[in-house]
Amino acid sequence: LLMPLAGGPGLFVCGLRHSRFRHRLAFSWLQDQYGQIKRELEQARAIHELLFPRPQPQGPVCFQYHYEPMRQIGGDYLYVHREIDPEGRDQAMNLILIDVTGHGILAALTVNRIHGELDRLFGEQSLTPGEVIFALNHYFSITLSKHGIYATAMAVRIDSVQRRIQWANAGHPPAFIVREKGSVDMIESNSVMLG
Numbered sequence: 001l002l003m004p005l006a007g008g009p010g011l012f013v014c015g016l017r018h019s020r021f022r023h024r025l026a027f028s029w030l031q032d033q034y035g036q037i038k039r040e041l042e043q044a045r046a047i048h049e050l051l052f053p054r055p056q057p058q059g060p061v062c063f064q065y066h067y068e069p070m071r072q073i074g075g076d077y078l079y080v081h082r083e084i085d086p087e088g089r090d091q092a093m094n095l096i097l098i099d100v101t102g103h104g105i106l107a108a109l110t111v112n113r114i115h116g117e118l119d120r121l122f123g124e125q126s127l128t129p130g131e132v133i134f135a136l137n138h139y140f141s142i143t144l145s146k147h148g149i150y151a152t153a154m155a156v157r158i159d160s161v162q163r164r165i166q167w168a169n170a171g172h173p174p175a176f177i178v179r180e181k182g183s184v185d186m187i188e189s190n191s192v193m194l195g
Contacts, residue, residue, distance in 0.1 A: 041072045041105075048073055048108050051115045053080035060160035061093040075100030075107025075151070079115065081122040092159045094122065096132060097172060100151045110149055114139075129155035129168035133191060137170065140195035150195040154187070170194050 055064045065078055076099050083092040098114055100107040117139050121127060127135070132155040140151065152172040158165050165177070171193030177185040 044105070044108065045069075045073045048111065051112065052078060056080075059090050061090065061158045063093075063095065069103070071104050073105060073108040074103055075111055077111045077114065079118045081118070083126060091161055092157055094127070094129075094132070095156045095158070096136075097154045097156075097175075098136075098151050099153075099172065101149060106149070110144065110151070113143075114151070129157050129166050133168040133170045133194075137191075137194045145195035150193050152189075152193045 049067065052065075052067060056062050057064070063080070067076065067078070069076060077097070079094075079096040079098070081094040081096075082090055083094070085091045096118060098111070100110045100114075114136070117136070118132075121132065121135050133153060136151075136153055140149070144150070152170060154167065154169045154172040154175060156165065156167045156175075167175075167187055168191065169175075169187060169189040170191040171189050174189070175187040177187065179185070
């Protein structure tokens with residue numbers, strides 16, 4: 001009568017050990033997966049940051065910036081295109097600030113696409129800030145807005161020869177011009193966001 005019950009404690013102990021082993025294995029697998037994703041994000045951030053321009057501490061137009069995304073990788077971007085005269089001197093500098101909607105990998109992938117589009121635009125011709133915003137808006141409208149991806153952007157062209165600044169702002173937060181005498185002018189948005 002007791003024979004069927006004799007194996008009960010052994011089965012119970014085996015069940016506990018098996019359950020503990022299964023949980024430990026699952027936790028180890030999750031740790032490995034998390035480590036792999038973390039390494040891939042670190043590599044993606046390094047590649048993403050290669051798209052950013054080097055600060056320019058000298059010359060007729062200097063600039064410095066600091067990039068700190070909300071997450072490991074993000075959709076904020078600064079593009080710089082220098083116009084050089086035939087003698088090799090800086091003539092003008094174009095700066096485009098972009099903030100893609102959302103955060104994380106999707107926004108960073110969008111930045112990669114925008115970088116390629118800006119390279120193409122400036123490789124073909126010299127553009128005013130208004131033309132840059134118009135072209136980017138067209139690009140967003142036909143490629144990205146149908147996926148719910150939009151951006152704000154500000155394009156600035158600083159002509160160091162004529163000492164003139166041109167700008168266009170598509171929904172981006174305002175920028176400020178601090179003049180030599182200390183007065184401050186706000187450059188507000190004069191267009192809707194891209195897309």
